[in-house]
Amino acid sequence: MRHSRAEKAATHQRIVQIAARRFRERGIDGIGVADIMREAGLTVGGFYKHFDSREALVMEALTVAFAGLEAWEAAARGSLRRAILAYLSPGHRDDRTDSCPLAALLNDVSRGVRPGVASDAANVYTEQLIRVFDFFERLLPADGRDDRNDRGARARLVFSACVGALTLARAVDDPALSREILDTVADRLIDAFAPAEVPASA
Structure with missing residues (x-):
């Protein structure tokens, strides 16, 4: 269970890092969830295991970008x-x-x-x-x-x-x-x- 939680946290962070880079490169509306998940090596269906909404991903990605x-x-x-x-x-x-x-x-x-x-x-x-x-x-x-x-x-x-x-x-x-x-x-x-x-x- 502990390993599974660590994997989920690492995957979550990978998605956010990709989004932070792509939003700066293409704009917030210039790339969709499907493209971000594909780059992370995941399916679109797995998105909601990590985020309540696209807006939630945007806010986390902004935090990473501004850091x-x-x-x-x-x-x-x-x-x-x-x-x-x-x-x-x-x-x-x-x-x-x-x-x-x-x-x-x-x-x-x-x-x-x-x-x-x-x-x-x-x-x-x-x-x-x-x-x-x-x-x-x-x-x-x-x-x-x-x-x-x-x-x-x-x-x-x-x-x-x-x-x-x-x-x-x-x-x-x-x-x-x-x-x-x-x-x-x-x-x-x-x-x-x-x-x-x-x-x-x-």
């Missing part, structure tokens, strides 16, 4: 320059399955938001966005004119620019333009908000 942001934050090692360069790198642009869910799921979540209607996905997305805004706010260098509201506004500006640049760089079919978008926005953000930082080593 990946912690690795990017740790890699920044307290440097705004490193955070920007890692986010606006060709590697991040090209790795859609394990990339930032705030960028990857932006359109999916925004399409599900309706005035006066609660959305669990939008709630989770909003919480994580606020957390990343706070992360950028902590990285911004302080100066004598700084106050909390100004730093918060600048943090929102920096991350919004990062998300916009990453999304545009993924959308264009010109590799040179895609790279130019990443490099230009990264350079301008660093010049404006982290000019005094020592350049990150290669």
Whole structure:
């Protein structure tokens, strides 16, 4: 019995991990339960042994996807320059399955938001966005004119620019333009908000 429970838990986690990657790659509505179960080596009929609904899978997958942001934050090692360069790198642009869910799921979540209607996905997305805004706010260098509201506004500006640049760089079919978008926005953000930082080593 103990072995069976462990197997079920491992299978459950495998399904969630696959969903977290595929939702970022194709969008929440871009892949069905049947495709996710097939990739996990399971039948569609086994889905409800693990989840009450597709929405339950979506919420678990979002939790896993957002947990990946912690690795990017740790890699920044307290440097705004490193955070920007890692986010606006060709590697991040090209790795859609394990990339930032705030960028990857932006359109999916925004399409599900309706005035006066609660959305669990939008709630989770909003919480994580606020957390990343706070992360950028902590990285911004302080100066004598700084106050909390100004730093918060600048943090929102920096991350919004990062998300916009990453999304545009993924959308264009010109590799040179895609790279130019990443490099230009990264350079301008660093010049404006982290000019005094020592350049990150290669």
